[in-house]
Amino acid sequence: MIPEPHQELDGRVGFCVGTGRCGTTFLSELAGLEPEVASSHERLRLAATFHMFCKWHGIAIDAEGFLLDREDAIRRDLMERHFSFECSALLSHSLEELFDRFRARFLLLVRSPAETVASFAVRGWFLKPCARRDPSLPPSYREGEEPRHFLGRNIPHGAEFERWTRLTQIGKLAWFWQARTRAILEQFSRLPESHCRIVRLEDLDFPHYQDLARFMGWQSRVDAFMFSELALARPNAGPNPPRRFTDWSPLEAAEFEAEVAPVAEALGYEFRVTTLKERVNARTTASAEQPLSSLPAVLKQLSG
Numbered sequence: 123m124i125p126e127p128h129q130e131l132d133g134r135v136g137f138c139v140g141t142g143r144c145g146t147t148f149l150s151e152l153a154g155l156e157p158e159v160a161s162s163h164e165r166l167r168l169a170a171t172f173h174m175f176c177k178w179h180g181i182a183i184d185a186e187g188f189l190l191d192r193e194d195a196i197r198r199d200l201m202e203r204h205f206s207f208e209c210s211a212l213l214s215h216s217l218e219e220l221f222d223r224f225r226a227r228f229l230l231l232v233r234s235p236a237e238t239v240a241s242f243a244v245r246g247w248f249l250k251p252c253a254r255r256d257p258s259l260p261p262s263y264r265e266g267e268e269p270r271h272f273l274g275r276n277i278p279h280g281a282e283f284e285r286w287t288r289l290t291q292i293g294k295l296a297w298f299w300q301a302r303t304r305a306i307l308e309q310f311s312r313l314p315e316s317h318c319r320i321v322r323l324e325d326l327d328f329p330h331y332q333d334l335a336r337f338m339g340w341q342s343r344v345d346a347f348m349f350s351e352l353a354l355a356r357p358n359a360g361p362n363p364p365r366r367f368t369d370w371s372p373l374e375a376a377e378f379e380a381e382v383a384p385v386a387e388a389l390g391y392e393f394r395v396t397t398l399k400e401r402v403n404a405r406t407t408a409s410a411e412q413p414l415s416s417l418p419a420v421l422k423q424l425s426g
Contacts, residue, residue, distance in 0.1 A: 293377030
């Protein structure tokens, strides 16, 4: 028997997803300052990444265990607060299941592809070759790998995988940025527009946050001073500065541009490395992007 959606949770559950390294820690800590909100960041990680792996590779599974664990956590949240909010890039392929069960609202938090890719690179993503003989099949786990990393980092299928293996680390990461973002947007296209929103991290000032809170379903009690204090603290910034796009080789820059172009353009991001370098030299802020289009316009541009 297929469980009925929990109508009593409608309007009380929300999730923020994305590529990772896109501001989810900041937003979860910000929402945690709200008296009405039980906020968490990437909880139940192994279950989330296992479900992600199966969804990405098309492995048919029963999602009930994944959903029951999350429901237990959500109900504990709602015993204490009015709204349950989780920020987790690990849930980025599970949106339809979460909507069907909880009537949740979703936020896609995106960040400049150049900055995101640089942040991934310094953490060593995709430096180790993938052990895979038949790219038409999901890869197998190798002893000693971090399970969440193995399960939670998308890689291509089939002939696309063969092309991907020949890319530099920057090219592989650029492919990941667009593939994860596109997959989330494709899920948005199958959900009610009223329950989905895109926010660019570069646009997330105090008024945008207040609007985001209203969309999600809580009345914000955070003031401008509290917002600024947390924004300046930059939670989860990491101890190592990234090797920025200003240091990429011509090959790395060319691969980056080719991989991210369609999605970056749809989201209003500058992706041409030469232009980005000029902005850095001119001390232009990262917010100098094209205005973000509406969700239907973004989906139409990518589908066209």
